[in-house]
Amino acid sequence: MKRSQHLITLVLAVAAATIVVGVTLAAPIAAAAPESKRPRSVVYLIGDGFGPVQVTLGRLYAGKALALDGMAVHGSARTYSLTGAVTDSAAAATSLASGVKTHNGVIGQDGDKGEAPTVFDAAERAGMATGVVTSTRVTHATPACFYAHARNRGMENQIAEQLVGSDLEVALGGGARFFPAERLAKAKANGWRLVQDRKALRVEAKRGDKLLGLFNDSHVRYGLDRRGEDETEPTLLEMTDAALDVLGKDGRAFALMVEGGRIDHAGHAHDAAAMAREAVDFDAVVARVLQRAEAAGDWLVVITADHATGNAGISERIDLEALRGARASAEEVWNNVRRGHGDDYEPKAAALTKLAAERWSVELDADEVRAVIEAKGRYENATTLAHIVSEKMGVAFFTLDEQRGQLTHGHDGVDVPVWAAGPGAARFNGNMNNTEIPGRIEAALGLGAGARSSETPPRRTAPGKRPVY
Numbered sequence: 326m327k328r329s330q331h332l333i334t335l336v337l338a339v340a341a342a343t344i345v346v347g348v349t350l351a352a353p354i355a356a357a358a359p360e361s362k363r364p365r366s367v368v369y370l371i372g373d374g375f376g377p378v379q380v381t382l383g384r385l386y387a388g389k390a391l392a393l394d395g396m397a398v399h400g401s402a403r404t405y406s407l408t409g410a411v412t413d414s415a416a417a418a419t420s421l422a423s424g425v426k427t428h429n430g431v432i433g434q435d436g437d438k439g440e441a442p443t444v445f446d447a448a449e450r451a452g453m454a455t456g457v458v459t460s461t462r463v464t465h466a467t468p469a470c471f472y473a474h475a476r477n478r479g480m481e482n483q484i485a486e487q488l489v490g491s492d493l494e495v496a497l498g499g500g501a502r503f504f505p506a507e508r509l510a511k512a513k514a515n516g517w518r519l520v521q522d523r524k525a526l527r528v529e530a531k532r533g534d535k536l537l538g539l540f541n542d543s544h545v546r547y548g549l550d551r552r553g554e555d556e557t558e559p560t561l562l563e564m565t566d567a568a569l570d571v572l573g574k575d576g577r578a579f580a581l582m583v584e585g586g587r588i589d590h591a592g593h594a595h596d597a598a599a600m601a602r603e604a605v606d607f608d609a610v611v612a613r614v615l616q617r618a619e620a621a622g623d624w625l626v627v628i629t630a631d632h633a634t635g636n637a638g639i640s641e642r643i644d645l646e647a648l649r650g651a652r653a654s655a656e657e658v659w660n661n662v663r664r665g666h667g668d669d670y671e672p673k674a675a676a677l678t679k680l681a682a683e684r685w686s687v688e689l690d691a692d693e694v695r696a697v698i699e700a701k702g703r704y705e706n707a708t709t710l711a712h713i714v715s716e717k718m719g720v721a722f723f724t725l726d727e728q729r730g731q732l733t734h735g736h737d738g739v740d741v742p743v744w745a746a747g748p749g750a751a752r753f754n755g756n757m758n759n760t761e762i763p764g765r766i767e768a769a770l771g772l773g774a775g776a777r778s779s780e781t782p783p784r785r786t787a788p789g790k791r792p793v794y
């Protein structure tokens with residue numbers, strides 16, 4: 326068919342579709358582009374612990390449709406790992422980066438402990454710039470699977486060493502504690518420039534390549550705990566903008582992975598308000614990426630989650646005003662209670678009661694205060710507190726006893742959503758295995774056919790292990 330004829334047919338088809346559909350349906354905000362066009366770049370967004378309930382809770386908390394809701398292409402992904410029906414972030418991110426199933430805890434290796442090549446390897450081979458952005462430590466499981474290979478996610482020193490030696494052009498997040506002076510010197514010798522606060526990030530992002538941002542010793546602060554004007558840590562949105570500026574300079578093609586990493590942490594901690602806020606902050610990143618993708622015209626945007634967390638449930642009693650009124654995470658409140666009150670029960674109880682009223686407008690009775698203070702260990706204190714407060718707000722989680730016995734400490738095995746926009750987006754419709762996603766991205770970008778033909782189910786499993794389904 327000639328081009329002009331093709332165009333006329335297309336116009337007529339669109340007009341007809343508009344007449345049929347347009348009356349009842351609003352036009353999607355980010356429509357899928359025609360398949361004939363190839364994307365040059367890809368932005369791959371992963372919400373850690375961002376399952377269907379987290380999405381809905383974010384929407385309720387925002388009180389309006391999310392940017393995600395306007396995306397035309399919406400599928401779902403199966404998440405099981407070789408360990409079983411419930412994956413951890415390391416196994417899931419290995420699937421999302423490399424297209425293979427592996428055991429929980431493993432970074433970038435398949436079920437036989439062989440190095441699994443990533444979608445970033447394929448992108449780098451094609452001359453594209455690559456980068457990772459996260460609200461967790463840059464050495465944490467999800468980002469690590471895009472540049473490192475390790476038999477255990479806990480090997481963050483070795484993972485940091487691999488980051489420093491990697492071909493990435495950008496790595497932004499927390500995790501400064503894994504970058505002592507000696508390692509930073511090596512990073513510098515490898516061309517990395519270091520930034521450690523949001524002002525420096527803004528300046529250095531304009532100067533180009535090899536930008537390493539370490540904004541907290543551990544994870545970047547929860548959105549709920551940010552310190553207003555005095556905040557020195559950039560938001561996930563600011564980091565994403567900076568990374569896009571660096572990667573896309575001079576019209577280069579690039580692949581960027583952005584992780585909303587702390588939705589999961591709030592889920593583990595049973596902190597409904599912090600979880601909702603992290604979900605909404607992640608959606609703000611989605612909105613910005615979609616906006617910039619639309620202006621660029623040739624970016625593929627793919628969004629998914631590694632798994633859901635906490636077995637969260639929205640009950641009839643949900644109190645959206647209370648949820649929206651929350652002014653701190655339970656972790657922050659507990660840290661405040663702990664500091665300066667030693668081991669004396671009464672001052673701690675008084676501080677806890679006061680802060681619960683101030684930060685959440687929640688009244689704790691004497692039994693609840695006792696349960697929080699007498700829980701064993703700082704993490705258990707904060708989780709017990711969050712569990713009680715979330716329950717009062719009408720959001721349920723696993724029972725604390727049930728969660729304690731779990732290897733993933735509270736992930737759940739439900740399918741996760743997949744969204745896509747831009748050229749190539751239509752490949753992400755329907756239900757797929759999470760291992761199929763990187764191959765579909767490579768196919769859309771036209772990256773070396775055969776590097777991985779992962780539009781098929783997982784290729785490798787450990788001896789004696791069969792896929793769950």
Ligand SMILES: [Zn+2]
Nearest residue numbers: 374414589634
């Ligand atoms: Zn988790």
